[in-house]
Amino acid sequence: MSIRSLIAICTATLLLAFAGESLAASPCCGIVSVAPSGAVTARETATGRTFEFQVADRRLLSTLKVGQPVHADFKTMRVSVQPDGAEPCCNIVSVAPNATAPVSAVAPCCAVVANASLRRLGRIVVAYPEEVAARIDVFRAGETKAIATDYGDKAFDLLPGTYDVSISGKRVAGVTVQSGHDTQIKVGLLRVNASEGTRIDLADPGSKERIASDYGPQVFGLPIGEVGVEIAGQTENVVIEAGQVTEF
Amino acid sequence: MLSSPRRLALSILTLAGALAAAHCQRDADAPAARADLGCCEVTPNSALGAGMGRIVVSYPGGDGAGSTRLDLFAAGNASKAIESKYGDAALELAPGTYDVTVGGRRVASVGVQAAHDTRIRVGVLYVHATDGTRIDLVEPADGAKLASGYGEKQYGLPVGLVGVEVAGQRDTALIEDGKVTEF
Numbered sequence: 001m002s003i004r005s006l007i008a009i010c011t012a013t014l015l016l017a018f019a020g021e022s023l024a025a026s027p028c029c030g031i032v033s034v035a036p037s038g039a040v041t042a043r044e045t046a047t048g049r050t051f052e053f054q055v056a057d058r059r060l061l062s063t064l065k066v067g068q069p070v071h072a073d074f075k076t077m078r079v080s081v082q083p084d085g086a087e088p089c090c091n092i093v094s095v096a097p098n099a100t101a102p103v104s105a106v107a108p109c110c111a112v113v114a115n116a117s118l119r120r121l122g123r124i125v126v127a128y129p130e131e132v133a134a135r136i137d138v139f140r141a142g143e144t145k146a147i148a149t150d151y152g153d154k155a156f157d158l159l160p161g162t163y164d165v166s167i168s169g170k171r172v173a174g175v176t177v178q179s180g181h182d183t184q185i186k187v188g189l190l191r192v193n194a195s196e197g198t199r200i201d202l203a204d205p206g207s208k209e210r211i212a213s214d215y216g217p218q219v220f221g222l223p224i225g226e227v228g229v230e231i232a233g234q235t236e237n238v239v240i241e242a243g244q245v246t247e248f
Numbered sequence: 249m250l251s252s253p254r255r256l257a258l259s260i261l262t263l264a265g266a267l268a269a270a271h272c273q274r275d276a277d278a279p280a281a282r283a284d285l286g287c288c289e290v291t292p293n294s295a296l297g298a299g300m301g302r303i304v305v306s307y308p309g310g311d312g313a314g315s316t317r318l319d320l321f322a323a324g325n326a327s328k329a330i331e332s333k334y335g336d337a338a339l340e341l342a343p344g345t346y347d348v349t350v351g352g353r354r355v356a357s358v359g360v361q362a363a364h365d366t367r368i369r370v371g372v373l374y375v376h377a378t379d380g381t382r383i384d385l386v387e388p389a390d391g392a393k394l395a396s397g398y399g400e401k402q403y404g405l406p407v408g409l410v411g412v413e414v415a416g417q418r419d420t421a422l423i424e425d426g427k428v429t430e431f
Contacts, residue, residue: 033378035379036379117376118376118377119374119376119378119430119431120412120419120421120430120431121375121376121381121414121431124380140417147415147417148415154417155378156381157377157381157414157415158414158415158417159380159414159415159417159418159419161417221427229264248278
């Protein structure tokens with residue numbers, strides 16, 4: 001074998017290794033919804049843009065869950081649902097034309113992206129970086145009686161308008177829903193590493209109002225921003241970041 | 249609720265539809281040629297059996313609204329349906345006046361003439377929603393429930409405005425003859 005051939009083989013090997021890197025790295029995206037038709041919507045964590053991929057294998061489809069991390073390669077338009085990003089299973093059939101676009105400069109709570117599967121309705125979407133059973137309440141703006149309640153990763157179909165959304169007791173006011181769009185509320189997780197029996201209270205740093213309480217090691221799903229963590233009468237503020245797990 | 253020109257226009261259309269529907273009774277004197285009677289259209293059909301007429305309902309958009317129920321009543325008698333059908337229907341009937349519910353909404357005083365088809369004007373409301381989202385269709389005027397369903401579904405309905413409730417919020421959609429209204 002000539003040196004030229006050897007170099008060519010090495011180069012090809014390196015290229016293949018780098019080509020696979022995009023899928024082998026940590027998952028870029030999370031599943032937002034799974035339709036019985038096999039159409040699966042996922043969101044790219046870094047940009048907030050959503051895309052749809054088609055799962056033809058019914059058995060595989062039945063194993064997919066909202067919030068599950070997936071790997072996507074937007075060059076080859078392929079998706080892998082394996083933890084290591086191996087064996088892409090499915091083709092990306094559409095990518096939302098708009099990447100993350102804030103609702104407005106004064107509403108950094110959320111990102112609004114087009115959703116081609118909707119017409120008159122819009123959606124409020126809550127998707128955490130890890131599975132958590134955090135409670136979500138949706139209110140008409142300014143009202144106190146919830147019109148919808150659910151837990152964990154969830155998408156609420158709603159008529160266009162303005163709503164308030166409470167996540168683990170922390171209220172996000174003025175969430176706008178537009179026809180044919182997803183309004184993705186920016187959320188993260190707070191993981192409190194505490195001994196069994198240790199009481200943890202979460203409070204609004206501004207009003208000091210208590211928003212949630214629990215005991216021992218806990219994971220709280222929360223909207224982005226500051227939250228006060230009170231333990232044994234001492235309070236420390238922590239920042240919840242979009243798509244991130246804040247360790248405490 | 250007349251805050252926008254669109255709502256005003258829809259309200260005017262509703263009123264016009266209601267007035268037209270109220271004149272369905274004129275079927276009895278309908279001419280032999282095609283007659284436009286608001287709720288319905290009457291056309292001659294010489295292929296029918298002696299002395300019989302038909303009520304015809306045909307939904308646009310293929311078989312999507314195939315689960316839409318139609319009930320036929322003697323005029324003014326809402327207690328017991330004479331006949332029930334799902335999807336497109338052609339009911340051969342003795343001449344007279346009938347009440348018909350299409351997708352839960354009542355069309356009163358539908359006239360049937362011998363050797364004629366009375367086609368009820370219907371359209372389809374195609375609701376695009378995520379699985380598990382409850383949709384209620386209601387009368388816009390009084391909120392009376394017409395039909396309910398979950399997720400993506402097509403509802404056959406007589407022409408006119410219909411209220412659509414999602415998570416306790418209500419909007420209206422206009423059902424037009426032979427058209428699929430996307431929602």
